[in-house]
Amino acid sequence: MKPKTWNTLWISVLILTLISFIFLFKEDKLNPQLFGIPYIFWIGFLVTCLIVAATFIASKVFPYQETKKS
Amino acid sequence: MTGWLIAFFGLFLLSLAYASYKSFQKNRTSDDFMLAGSNIGSILGFLTFSAALFSAFTFMGMPDFFRTHGVGAWIFLGLSDALMVFFIVWFGYKLRSRANEVGYQGVAGFVQKCYQNKYAGILLFISSFLFLIPYVAIQIRGISIFLEAAFPGLLPFWAWASMLVGIMLIYSEIGGLKAIMYSDAIQGVILLVVIWIIGATCLSLAGGLETATQKIMDTNPGLTTLPGPKGLFTTPFLIASSIAIVMIPVTQPQFTTRLVVMKSLKSVHRMAYAVGLFAILVILPTAFIGLYGAIKYPDASTSDFLSGALMYDQAVPVAALAVVGLFAACLSTTNAQIFALGTELRSLLKGDDKRTMRITKVSIFLFSIIVLIFSTYMSDQLVLLARVSFAGTSMVAPVVLGAVVFKNPPKSLMILSSFALAYFILSLLSWVPNQIGGYPLDFVLYGFMIVFTATIFITHSKKSQ
Numbered sequence: 001m002k003p004k005t006w007n008t009l010w011i012s013v014l015i016l017t018l019i020s021f022i023f024l025f026k027e028d029k030l031n032p033q034l035f036g037i038p039y040i041f042w043i044g045f046l047v048t049c050l051i052v053a054a055t056f057i058a059s060k061v062f063p064y065q066e067t068k069k070s
Numbered sequence: 071m072t073g074w075l076i077a078f079f080g081l082f083l084l085s086l087a088y089a090s091y092k093s094f095q096k097n098r099t100s101d102d103f104m105l106a107g108s109n110i111g112s113i114l115g116f117l118t119f120s121a122a123l124f125s126a127f128t129f130m131g132m133p134d135f136f137r138t139h140g141v142g143a144w145i146f147l148g149l150s151d152a153l154m155v156f157f158i159v160w161f162g163y164k165l166r167s168r169a170n171e172v173g174y175q176g177v178a179g180f181v182q183k184c185y186q187n188k189y190a191g192i193l194l195f196i197s198s199f200l201f202l203i204p205y206v207a208i209q210i211r212g213i214s215i216f217l218e219a220a221f222p223g224l225l226p227f228w229a230w231a232s233m234l235v236g237i238m239l240i241y242s243e244i245g246g247l248k249a250i251m252y253s254d255a256i257q258g259v260i261l262l263v264v265i266w267i268i269g270a271t272c273l274s275l276a277g278g279l280e281t282a283t284q285k286i287m288d289t290n291p292g293l294t295t296l297p298g299p300k301g302l303f304t305t306p307f308l309i310a311s312s313i314a315i316v317m318i319p320v321t322q323p324q325f326t327t328r329l330v331v332m333k334s335l336k337s338v339h340r341m342a343y344a345v346g347l348f349a350i351l352v353i354l355p356t357a358f359i360g361l362y363g364a365i366k367y368p369d370a371s372t373s374d375f376l377s378g379a380l381m382y383d384q385a386v387p388v389a390a391l392a393v394v395g396l397f398a399a400c401l402s403t404t405n406a407q408i409f410a411l412g413t414e415l416r417s418l419l420k421g422d423d424k425r426t427m428r429i430t431k432v433s434i435f436l437f438s439i440i441v442l443i444f445s446t447y448m449s450d451q452l453v454l455l456a457r458v459s460f461a462g463t464s465m466v467a468p469v470v471l472g473a474v475v476f477k478n479p480p481k482s483l484m485i486l487s488s489f490a491l492a493y494f495i496l497s498l499l500s501w502v503p504n505q506i507g508g509y510p511l512d513f514v515l516y517g518f519m520i521v522f523t524a525t526i527f528i529t530h531s532k533k534s535q
Contacts, residue, residue: 040145
């Protein structure tokens with residue numbers, strides 16, 4: 001597996017995290033609601049699901065093999 | 071209720087006895103006993119990691135956190151756990167590669183070998199001891215107080231606590247880490263099933279998610295936004311919490327050891343995303359219980375809310391299952407932590423195998439006694455004390471990260487971590503302020519450590535080249 005895919009993935013997760021804390025998780029923001037669920041709850045849930053999905057992809061594209069026991 | 075309770079407890083104790091029996095080997099080495107033969111597959115690995123991670127802190131603390139601080143609690147734990155499992159993909163690889171090169175018996179011994187310096191190991195052991203003991207004690211206190219309130223007059227608080235520690239000591243002394251892992255697997259499944267039954271019941275009693283959130287918006291709108299009605303979930307607090315939680319596999323030895331004893335890197339990676347899914351599945355129902363509590367028990371004390379929502383508002387078999395589930399959740403985390411302290415001590419010891427194992431077993435017993443004594447003096451702030459434990463141990467993260475990244479790690483990382491750990495402890499003792507410039511101390515310390523660790527890493531990489 002090429003390191004490029006893995007590098008793109010971890011950089012994307014880092015950017016998503018920064019965007020979330022700086023721009024998405026705003027104080028006193030209630031709307032837009034999703035099926036009556038407050039904004040912070042569904043957006044936090046969505047970002048969490050995206051990162052867990054990224055972990056699944058990372059487990060498939062991680063390019064390095066561990067060193068064997070010496 | 072008593073009949074159901076006896077039946078469920080009986081089944082639970084039988085399964086623990088079976089786990090101990092399956093794990094017992096006569097002529098085992100200390101590595102077999104303490105590291106489970108380092109041959110753990112994905113499923114057992116994922117269940118033991120999850121059970122050690124989600125504990126009474128999740129079962130009791132998180133519903134109360136949602137009830138009093140609102141939906142931002144999801145970011146505090148759910149998102150942070152997701153970031154942690156993503157980090158494990160890289161960290162697991164680096165840790166296992168380095169552990170294969172230098173050997174691994176525990177994090178303290180591992181960093182001591184990597185730095186070729188005794189102080190590095192002692193620093194790791196001190197941070198584990200100082201911050202795991204109060205965390206274990208608060209879990210035992212939480213569950214014991216709950217059981218005392220749920221069954222008034224049956225047993226005093228200290229007797230429940232002693233029973234819990236006694237059961238844990240018996241099966242861990244018989245079967246070692248393997249018995250703990252099997253029991254974790256059983257406890258993890260119980261935790262997931264019970265929390266979903268209770269969560270679904272609470273959601274239905276609250277009239278569904280949409281109706282529940284609408285009611286809360288009308289009565290206490292602060293619960294539906296950041297930073298919550300008490301102003302806890304500010305951005306610096308959430309960022310600092312995320313860093314503390316992401317660093318759990320690096321600096322909380324019970325998790326670091328679990329990454330090393332897995333069969334292969336592939337198993338670690340499978341375990342990582344499975345734990346992420348498990349986190350979502352476990353934390354979601356705690357939000358339902360918390361939202362229900364915000365409607366029905368807005369001003370009740372923590373113990374009144376928990377005994378109401380987890381027991382009295384549930385059908386009798388579910389309430390009995392909840393008691394067993396809580397007991398299981400608490401047991402799986404405490405055994406992982408106390409056993410990890412034994413592993414850490416053993417990794418610093420030298421001498422023949424039998425003597426080392428004897429000292430380790432005695433130390434596990436002594437740690438349990440210390441925890442029991444401590445549990446009578448703790449406060450009831452379950453989640454916040456857990457967070458202090460995560461933050462406290464995370465102060466030594468630069469030392470462990472240096473050990474896994476470099477063949478000859480720079481000693482300056484030890485100075486950096488020692489300073490951060492000492493300052494953090496002084497702030498807990500109120501000898502130095504716990505805020506700097508209006509920001510929480512751990513947030514500022516993390517900023518400081520990130521900058522210095524990155525600088526040390528870059529300059530050391532250039533020197534090595």
